[in-house]
Amino acid sequence: MTGRFAPSPSGRMHMGNLWSCLLAWLAARSVGGGMVLRLEDLDPDRCRPEYCDQVMRDLEWLGLDWDGEPVYQSKRTEVYRRAFQTLEQQDVIYPCFCTRAERLAASAPHRSDGAVVYDGRCGRLRLAEREELSRTRRPSWRVRTPERVIAFRDLLQGDYKEDLKQDCGDFILRRSDGVFAYQLAVVVDDAAMGITQVVRGSDLLSSTPRQLWLQERLNLPHPEYGHLPLLLAPDGRRLAKRDRDLELGRLQEKYTAPELVGRLAFAAGLTDRPEAISPRELLPLFSWEKLPREDLVWM
Numbered sequence: 197m198t199g200r201f202a203p204s205p206s207g208r209m210h211m212g213n214l215w216s217c218l219l220a221w222l223a224a225r226s227v228g229g230g231m232v233l234r235l236e237d238l239d240p241d242r243c244r245p246e247y248c249d250q251v252m253r254d255l256e257w258l259g260l261d262w263d264g265e266p267v268y269q270s271k272r273t274e275v276y277r278r279a280f281q282t283l284e285q286q287d288v289i290y291p292c293f294c295t296r297a298e299r300l301a302a303s304a305p306h307r308s309d310g311a312v313v314y315d316g317r318c319g320r321l322r323l324a325e326r327e328e329l330s331r332t333r334r335p336s337w338r339v340r341t342p343e344r345v346i347a348f349r350d351l352l353q354g355d356y357k358e359d360l361k362q363d364c365g366d367f368i369l370r371r372s373d374g375v376f377a378y379q380l381a382v383v384v385d386d387a388a389m390g391i392t393q394v395v396r397g398s399d400l401l402s403s404t405p406r407q408l409w410l411q412e413r414l415n416l417p418h419p420e421y422g423h424l425p426l427l428l429a430p431d432g433r434r435l436a437k438r439d440r441d442l443e444l445g446r447l448q449e450k451y452t453a454p455e456l457v458g459r460l461a462f463a464a465g466l467t468d469r470p471e472a473i474s475p476r477e478l479l480p481l482f483s484w485e486k487l488p489r490e491d492l493v494w495m
């Protein structure tokens with residue numbers, strides 16, 4: 197069993213990241229599993245090396261460890277290129293010249309926030325039209341999704357399914373600036389790093405059918421998935437980087453690491469009271485059955 201941390205170093209970690217990291221760590225370590233760290237620094241516009249260092253310091257501060265050297269996605273472009281070529285050879289990739297492409301190709305997935313299902317128009321262009329368009333525009337690259345329902349059983353959210361063509365549409369695997377998309381990198385890396393269990397926020401639940409399908413196309417194993425309920429800001433919104441009060445720097449002014457872990461553990465249903473505790477002390481208390489299924493407001 198091997199789990200993973202996969203933070204995006206685009207700023208300081210916030211409560212939501214800590215929540216996912218703590219629970220992913222507990223899920224793996226409580227059964228003697230391995231834990232690896234991958235820094236999802238694919239997007240050069242948003243990620244900085246100093247943020248990567250900070251993420252590692254923050255995980256250590258919290259009392260979470262990992263095995264081996266961290267993996268930096270920014271250094272793995274060649275590996276993603278090979279996977280991309282494999283898909284090209286399967287004839288499921290096409291260039292998309294739509295100007296909305298940049299938005300849709302955002303480095304982190306947004307579909308559950310109401311992103312648009314692409315209608316596939318560039319997939320129907322004739323060769324001459326493509327050539328004409330590529331004279332003035334640099335395309336992004338989409339994968340042609342099949343009309344197929346991809347279903348899986350999530351460790352927390354139960355049965356989940358999605359019709360790839362209808363619910364998701366053709367999605368971007370490579371941005372027009374050459375950066376490979378999260379969806380491609382994540383499946384390549386989860387396999388390369390031997391991940392057998394993915395624990396992450398339920399904002400990524402709807403990415404999972406795409407990832408399962410890409411794994412199939414690339415002949416990679418499927419890990420099991422557990423999508424955690426989200427921690428919401430006191431006003432019920434999703435936590436975002438702009439919620440400065442819930443950013444780790446601020447939290448560290450208020451809490452020691454065991455105090456913060458204690459509050460997270462209590463919110464997770466692992467303890468009766470929000471008392472200071474270390475991740476290590478929580479190991480015997482972890483079980484999937486105790487975890488909440490619904491999003492919860494962080495107090």
Ligand code: GLU
Binds near residue numbers: 203236
């Ligand atoms: N890097 C993503 C994030 O920080 C997580 C990706 C994943 O767990 O698959 O939201």
